[in-house]
Amino acid sequence: MKTQSGHFLQLTTFDLKIIGIVLMVIDHFHQTFVPFGAPTWLDWFGRPVATIFFFTAVVGFSHTHSKKSYMLRLYISMVVMAVLMSLTQQLINFDQVQLINNIFRDLFIGTIFMAAVDQFEKVPDGHAGKHITLGIFLFLLPFLLSLVMLPLLTTGGSISFGHRLAMQALLAINPAILLAENGLMVLLIPIMYIFRKVRWAQLVSILVVAAIYGFFGSTQWMMLFAIIPIALYNGAKGHGMKYFFYIFYPAHIIFLYALAAWLY
Template sequence: MKTKQGHFLQLTTFDIKVIGLVLMVIDHFHQNFAPFGAPAWLDWFGRPVATLFFFTAVVGFAHTHSKKTYMLRLYISMVVMAILMNLTQQIIGFEQVQLINNIFRDLFIGTIFMAAIDQFEKVKGGHAGKHISLGVLLFLLPFLLSIIMMPLLASSGSISLAQKLIMQALLAINPAIMLAENGAMVLLIPIMYIFRNVRWAQLLSIVVVAAIYGFFGSTQWMMIFAIIPIALYNGTKGRGMKYFFYIFYPAHLIFLYALAAWLY
């Protein structure tokens, strides 16, 4: 596709995030208004969203001035998001819809994997044992936390109010991969990070994962359409608005949930 100036259409990181936001709102509209009969096909618009945000997280982590600050910002957002979703459901009480959304958890888990890859890549610089050990520990961390959470979740059926609050707090602060909104699909983040300088390999990895979902009959195969904006990415950041997504994401979910509850 060409612009009026004759140049092929190119997208910045900001443009890809905006595309993801638009598709996400449509998907979440379906999530909250399904009790009203919102058509199931609206859900299809959300299938490429996680992949788009995974890609922008890879770009952001690779180019940030401070990876520790980047990870801390995502972790705080993950915890705040979990608390907000829980409080929203407790206060409004719209039982027809469950708010399990927390893309920040997926992205933070992704940064843990990317930090592990960074450690493996530092092996050539010396201290191989240290970097390999730390890399393996970081990569296994989301899985180990999942194992720890299993007995706690299994015993959540008959617990007191105090225990329930502790459980909710543990869930909020825990970057376990079993708690990730998109599950094992989060592993696409470290794959794309490994190939962060090889665009065709990133696109191929998305196609392969989409094909796996398609093989098992899941509509998540539609994530394959994320390769279009990613293929058009021109390697630039674009407009700023760093914190817009961090605010818009929980805000629009709370608004849609409250609106649906009020109308219901």
């Protein structure tokens, strides 16, 4: 694909995020307007979104000046997003639509896995036992934290207000893979991180995951279309939008949810 100047089209990190945001808004419009008969095919636009943001998270984690600050920023966003979604549903009370959105949880879990990869990559530099142990612990952490949630998620019958409040608090602060919006698909993040210097391997990993979803009959196979913008990524950051997505993501969901509730 060439531009008018004759050069092949190249996309920056900023461009990838804008593409992801546009597709995400269409997907969330479908989610909140299902009670109005929003067509199912609108949901298809959202299938590549997570993959695009997974890729940008890999890029961001690879180039950030402070990986700890990067992780902390995502963790805080995860908790705030969970609280906002819970409060929005309680205040507006639109039972026709349930808000389970929290891509920040997926991205934060992804950074835990990437931190584990970093530990394994440090093994040749010495202190192998320490790095292997820490790497295994970090990789298992999102799965171990899922076990903490099982008793709460499987509780039957009516529950007290205190128990409900405790459960919501744990849901908000717990980076368990069981709670991830995209489930085990989050494992694509460390895979792409391992191949962060081999673009074709990243694209193949996306195709493999898409094929698995297709085999099981899920429309998530459409994630494979994410390889088009990712293949065109030129490695440049582009325009700065460090905090825009952190604000826009919850804001547009709350707006669409409130609008749909009001119209309903």
